[in-house]
Amino acid sequence: MALSRAAVTLAHERGYDxxxxxxxxxxxxxxxxxFFNYFAGKEDAIVAPDPEAGARMRRRVLEQPAELGPxxxxxxxxxxxxxxxLADEGEMxxxxxxxxxxxxxxxxxxxxxxxxxxxxxxxxxxxxxxxxSTDLYPMLLVAAAGAACRVAFARWIDPDDGRPMLTLLGEAxxxxxxxxxxxxxx
Amino acid sequence: MALSRAAVTLAHERGYDxxxxxxxxxxxxxxxxxFFNYFAGKEDAIVAPDPEAGARMRRRVLEQPAELGPxxxxxxxxxxxxxxxLADEGEMxxxxxxxxxxxxxxxxxxxxxxxxxxxxxxxxxxxxxxxxSTDLYPMLLVAAAGAACRVAFARWIDPDDGRPMLTLLGEAxxxxxxxxxxxxxx
DNA sequence: CTGCAAACTTGCAGCCACTGCACCTTTGCT
DNA sequence: AGCAAAGGTGCAGTGGCTGCAAGTTTGCAG
Numbered sequence: 185m186a187l188s189r190a191a192v193t194l195a196h197e198r199g200y201d202x203x204x205x206x207x208x209x210x211x212x213x214x215x216x217x218x219f220f221n222y223f224a225g226k227e228d229a230i231v232a233p234d235p236e237a238g239a240r241m242r243r244r245v246l247e248q249p250a251e252l253g254p255x256x257x258x259x260x261x262x263x264x265x266x267x268x269x270l271a272d273e274g275e276m277x278x279x280x281x282x283x284x285x286x287x288x289x290x291x292x293x294x295x296x297x298x299x300x301x302x303x304x305x306x307x308x309x310x311x312x313x314x315x316x317s318t319d320l321y322p323m324l325l326v327a328a329a330g331a332a333c334r335v336a337f338a339r340w341i342d343p344d345d346g347r348p349m350l351t352l353l354g355e356a357x358x359x360x361x362x363x364x365x366x367x368x369x370x
Numbered sequence: 371m372a373l374s375r376a377a378v379t380l381a382h383e384r385g386y387d388x389x390x391x392x393x394x395x396x397x398x399x400x401x402x403x404x405f406f407n408y409f410a411g412k413e414d415a416i417v418a419p420d421p422e423a424g425a426r427m428r429r430r431v432l433e434q435p436a437e438l439g440p441x442x443x444x445x446x447x448x449x450x451x452x453x454x455x456l457a458d459e460g461e462m463x464x465x466x467x468x469x470x471x472x473x474x475x476x477x478x479x480x481x482x483x484x485x486x487x488x489x490x491x492x493x494x495x496x497x498x499x500x501x502x503s504t505d506l507y508p509m510l511l512v513a514a515a516g517a518a519c520r521v522a523f524a525r526w527i528d529p530d531d532g533r534p535m536l537t538l539l540g541e542a543x544x545x546x547x548x549x550x551x552x553x554x555x556x
Numbered sequence: 557c558t559g560c561a562a563a564c565t566t567g568c569a570g571c572c573a574c575t576g577c578a579c580c581t582t583t584g585c586t
Numbered sequence: 587a588g589c590a591a592a593g594g595t596g597c598a599g600t601g602g603c604t605g606c607a608a609g610t611t612t613g614c615a616g
Contacts, residue, residue, distance in 0.1 A: 204601065215566050220603065253552045288482050295481035296474045313552060318528070321553045323521045324542050328550060331513035338509065356510050363549035364514060366439045366499060367507045391573065401595050406574065 186212040187222055191229035192276070195283045200230070200290065230283060231290055233297040238304035241265055245308035254313040254322070258305065258329055259357050263350065266333070270349055281341045298334070302326045332356040372398040373408055377415035378462070381469045386416070386476065416469060417476055419483040424490035427451055431494035440499040440508070444491065444515055445543050449536065452519070456535055467527045484520070488512045518542040 190211035194203045205226055209216045223229045244261035252260065269277065284290040305326040307317040315322055336353040339345055345352075359365070376397035380389045391412055395402045409415045430447035438446065455463065470476040491512040493503040501508055522539040525531055531538075545551070 205603085206601085217566055217568090217604095218564085221565075224603090226602070255550055255552060288486075291485060292478035292482035295485070296478035299477060299481070300474075315553065318525070319553075320521070320525070320538075320541060320545060321550075323524065324518060324545055325550050327517035327521050328514045328546060331517040332510060335506070335509045335513050339504070339506070342504070352506075355506060359506060359510055360514060361549050363547050364441055364507075364511050366441060367501065367505075390571090402573095403575095403596070404594055407594075410574090412573070 185222065187214070187219060188229050188232050189276075191226070192280050192283060195230055196279055200283065200287045227290060227293045230280065231293045231297065232280070233293075237265075238301045241301055242304040242308040245305060246311065254309045255325060255361060257312055258309055258325060259361075262329060262333065262357075263353065266353060267350060274349075278341060281337060285338070285341060295334075298330055302330055305329075328360055329357070332360050371408065373400070373405060374415050374418050375462075377412070378466050378469060381416055382465060386469065386473045413476060413479045416466065417479045417483065418466070419479075423451075423483075424487045427487060428490040428494045431491060432497065440495045441511060441547060443498055444495055444511060445547075448515060448519065448543075449539065452539060453536060460535075464527060467523060471524070471527065484516055488516055491515075514546055515543070518546050 187208060191203070191208045194207055194211060203226075205219050206216050208226075208229060209219045212219075219229070241261060244264055245257055248257035248260050284294055303317075306322040309325055310317040310319065310322040313321060317323075333353065333356075336349065336356045339352050340347075340349045373394060377389070377394045380393055380397060389412075391405050392402050394412075394415060395405045398405075405415070427447060430450055431443055434443035434446050470480055488509075489503075492508040495511055496503040496505065496508040499507060503509075519539065519542075522535065522542045525538050526533075526535045
């Protein structure tokens with residue numbers, strides 16, 4: 185959407201605080217009032233939370249082969265989701281995340297929307313492991329996997345580290361499922 | 371502080387959105403302008419991020435016995451910090467978290483302030499493990515431990531689960547350092 | 557082509573969060 | 587008593603955001 189693209193671009197150029205909703209609307213060729221017909225707030229125009237992501241992730245987890253345990257199913261679902269997202273709009277993700285990374289307010293938004301997705305995931309994992317979605321295992325599994333994703337993203341957008349996202353994600357998940365063993369040896 | 375207490379209490383009674391800064395200020399007996407001399411925003415009056423928490427946690431990690439590995443040191447530091455906080459103002463924490471839990475905006479703030487603390491922790495862990503604070507191990511370790519804390523808190527404030535916070539935290543950390551093994555067996 | 561309804565867009569008025577500045581009151585010390 | 591630092595306050599103004607009551611466009615049936 186034009187508004188979202190304008191918001192990310194402008195924020196990247198001048199900094200989030202130096203961009204008003206009026207600026208964004210003007211750049212997209214609509215009135216400020218229209219902006220709020222599409223986004224609940226300025227933050228949303230940049231973070232652009234996908235309202236279907238939660239349900240889609242839930243489906244992905246449940247569709248994984250039956251022989252996979254809940255951890256492996258979650259892992260496969262995450263990799264699928266991120267690989268698809270990267271292919272569709274990886275470039276936009278990178279720009280967006282560089283903007284987000286520098287603004288506590290935006291960062292907070294991202295975490296919050298991640299948290300909502302985690303609720304869906306927890307229920308899907310719970311279903312696979314025959315538990316309630318408020319039990320420790322499903323909650324912690326999705327929360328820790330979410331942490332691994334965030335870490336992988338943070339390293340991905342680092343200009344000094346050119347490795348592909350899926351490599352970094354795999355590395356993080358490996359370490360996580362190995363019980364966070366210290367690098368120098370057990 | 372009176373303002374913070376008023377904010378949490380009012381938000382708990384009528385809901386965060388139905389409380390204005392003016393209300394809070396009035397309840398605390400000061401002018402609205404004064405409110406903003408103490409808090410950067412309405413959210414902060416409820417979340418009340420401790421500006422020294424990051425540095426204190428950093429110190430705690432570095433002060434753990436030298437024979438502990440980085441994971442064990444982080445774990446001990448977390449337990450110390452939370453045990454102390456509970457003893458000092460555990461009741462306020464509980465009320466606050468119940469308010470926060472229902473408001474995406476506040477939840478986001480909490481995550482964001484946690485994220486800042488994680489940066490400090492990552493550097494402390496990196497120091498113990500002889501790495502850079504941007505390496506995978508320190509980043510993932512603190513992010514995953516943060517996830518465990520959030521899960522433990524979420525279960526702690528659940529009225530149906532009366533177990534003490536430190537028990538829940540220990541349980542979560544155990545599962546995490548066991549590589550998130552599925553509950554039914556390996 | 558006409559008429560019409562649904563969808564989209566807009567202006568306006570207004571609330572509230574938040575800020576910079578200048579002023580005042582209190583406090584504590586000489 | 588005099589003074590200076592610290593903290594509280596009023597005011598004016600910006601910007602985010604919303605409800606409402608209009609236009610305007612779009613697509614389709616008559």
